[in-house]
Amino acid sequence: MGQDDTSITRWRKAGYLDQWNEYCIEVWIYPIFSAHKGMVGSPLVTADLRDEDKLSKVSRPRVARIRRKLGLRGKPKFVVTTDSKHDYPVAPNLCQIVISLYPLLASPG
Numbered sequence: 001m002g003q004d005d006t007s008i009t010r011w012r013k014a015g016y017l018d019q020w021n022e023y024c025i026e027v028w029i030y031p032i033f034s035a036h037k038g039m040v041g042s043p044l045v046t047a048d049l050r051d052e053d054k055l056s057k058v059s060r061p062r063v064a065r066i067r068r069k070l071g072l073r074g075k076p077k078f079v080v081t082t083d084s085k086h087d088y089p090v091a092p093n094l095c096q097i098v099i100s101l102y103p104l105l106a107s108p109g
Contacts, residue, residue: 038075
């Protein structure tokens, strides 16, 4: 039996080994993502995966692609408080008024 007849080689040629590796990464991403309460990006997930002995060669773009496939998006670290759809009066833009008056102020006479 030659090296080409092994089951691992057949798996690799058929692409099953890559699918198995992606499945293993998917299984590891979920607990890391939930441990950080969803406020984590691909670089930090990749660093945590590299701390594991079996997943030391995983890349950030691969983790990002798998996260997109799983629908895991990080939450923003701050709350947006601007509400531009309010009914309150808006103060005039004083800078625009000064700029429009500048030619009158700069001309002699």
